[in-house]
């Protein structure tokens with residue numbers, strides 16, 4: 001189904017009395033999800049670091065850009081496809097790694113359900129290290145859609161090697177190494193309630209199913225032992241010196257997530273990384289920084305088409321996707337919006353959200369006269385505050 005057809009299906013369905021059960025706008029989506037999520041997940045998913053100024057800045061930054069409408073440009077047919085690591089994706093959207101996805105679903109299998117929505121829409125899932133089901137079970141549900149695995153590099157190098165080897169063997173097609181979260185950020189909403197899901201032994205299936213981790217805990221560990229072993233190994237602060245070792249663990253493409261400075265992007269590519277992921281973790285890690293979108297232009301310039309650039313942090317609509325592409329991202333990932341859609345509507349709800357993002361992105365490109373990604377260059381966008 002072409003993305004525009006989904007819109008027609010929705011309008012015609014409504015004429016026939018079939019109204020979609022799921023919200024279309026982000027504000028509605030968030031408030032509806034808040035009503036169904038258990039309290040400890042509300043603050044964990046919706047919250048961020050400090051007074052959440054950076055988290056708000058991520059969203060507000062998109063308001064400073066405007067897509068320039070161009071007419072008479074034969075945009076009745078669009079092609080939103082993207083080539084990445086030898087695969088053709090039908091749209092530039094991805095699902096960012098979200099560590100509590102599993103428990104966003106009432107049946108605790110949210111990672112598998114996200115994989116099912118990925119299979120249905122062609123939107124790739126970047127599976128988090130922090131899953132409620134083993135990574136093998138999750139990738140098995142992605143159908144023909146590629147999936148990537150996000151690594152939180154543990155202190156135990158054998159465990160890191162084992163997780164990467166398992167991901168490669170199971171069929172993930174790239175490894176995303178997250179750099180900005182070897183320690184949790186200062187999150188007042190969760191601190192005030194002593195709430196951190198992993199400390200309650202949630203979302204640790206990739207550890208408990210791992211032979212190296214099992215050796216660390218000993219046989220049949222109680223939940224307390226699992227949690228304390230996890231706390232002891234979770235976050236290795238990766239440095240440049242670790243990159244050759246990480247590179248040696250796999251032949252898969254490696255991306256580094258959390259890159260916001262052009263020098264970091266350039267050096268990572270020089271040292272053998274295959275893709276750059278510009279993100280500030282949705283403002284969950286360090287408050288007091290600017291929006292991720294404000295860092296994107298310099299990162300894109302530094303990468304200079306040597307490798308794909310993935311972007312996330314603050315994407316809330318198809319218009320935001322178009323803007324991130326015009327600023328220079330190759331792929332645009334959703335975070336909180338898709339976790340809320342999954343919580344609210346399971347696989348159908350998440351499928352609806354992903355299709356809605358695809359349809360809105362596609363329609364803006366149609367109406368504004370940018371039929372392909374290649375047409376959507378720097379001339380397609382203006383800063384409105386300068």
Ligand SMILES: Cc1cc2nc3c(=O)[nH]c(=O)nc-3n(C[C@H](O)[C@H](O)[C@H](O)COP(=O)(O)O)c2cc1C
Pocket residue numbers: 044045046058096097098099100128129130150178257279280281282283284312313314315334335336337339
């Ligand atoms: C609840 C939650 C859990 C997350 N867990 C992870 C994770 O396990 N690994 C990771 O690299 N990023 C994680 N992130 C960050 C996302 O990948 C992404 O950078 C962020 O959600 C983008 O911001 P946005 O959701 O405001 O658009 C998480 C984000 C949220 C909201």
Ligand SMILES: O=C(O)C(=O)c1ccccc1
Pocket residue numbers: 099130181183184185198281284
């Ligand atoms: O909550 C997060 O954003 C996240 O990815 C995380 C996971 C483990 C420890 C700290 C943060």
